[in-house]
Amino acid sequence: MNVSEMVNEKLVNFGYEAKTKDDVIKGLGKMMYDAGKVNDLNKYIEGLYEREAVFSTGVGNGVAIPHCKSDCVREAAFTLVKLKNPVEWETLDGRPVDYVIMLAAPNTSDNVHLEMLSKLAANLMDDDFRETLKGTSTVEEIKQLFSSKKEEE
C-alpha cells in the first residue's frame, strides 16, 4: 500500500480560511466527519483536544498534526490543508501554523493504515518533502509527491 492511495479529495484544501487554532480543529474535524471517516463528531473533537492537552501538535516549520486514536474513527485518514492565513498554535519553534495534517486513527489493530499515517508523519521531517508538499496546489501533485517518496525507500 502507498500513502498516495489514501489521499482523499474531500480532505484536501489549498486555502482554508481560519482565524484560530480552534477554528482549524473544529473545522477539520467536521471535514473528517463529512468525508465519512468519523462517526461521532463530538467525540472525535474531544479526542483531538485531549491529545492537544498533553502537548501541542505544532511540530515546527509551520506544520501542525492534530490527531487522535478513537473508537469513533471509522477508518484511518488524514487531511492536507493549507491555511489561507497562518494561525497561532503552540509550536516547537514558535512559528505560526499554515499547514495542517489532521490524523484520524481507528482503535483497531489495522496496522497497515496506521503505518501509512506514521510514514506520512515521518516524511514531514524531510525538509524537501515537507516544503514540496506545502507548495502543492493540486491533488495530482500531492499524489505524485507521495508516490515518488515511496520509490525512494
Next chain:
Amino acid sequence: MYILGVTSCPVGIAHTYMAASNLEKTAKKKGLEIKIETQGAAGVENEITKEDLKRADGVIIASDVRIKNAERFDDLPTLTVGVSEAIKDAEGIIKELLEALE
C-alpha cells in the same frame, strides 16, 4: 560509534515516528551508526536485539510515556528526553550524548 534509541509518545501514530526519523537523519549526517526502536500504536518495530545491546556505545530514549523493557539499557549510558525534543533538536541531543560518552 553505535547509538541505540527508543521513541514513544501518548497516541503512538505520529510523534514517535517523526522523532525516530529525525534522529536517524541527523545521526546519518554526522556519519554515526544508529538504530531506533519505535514503540507506537502499531507495536514495537525495528526492535533492538541482544547483539545491538552488546555493541552499543550509548542510548537515547525520546519518550513521554514509560517505555517497554527500559531495563535493557541499565548498563549503557542513557540520555532521556521528551519526544518533542527529538523532533525539534535531534542535533543537540546527539551532541549531548556524544559529549557524555567522551
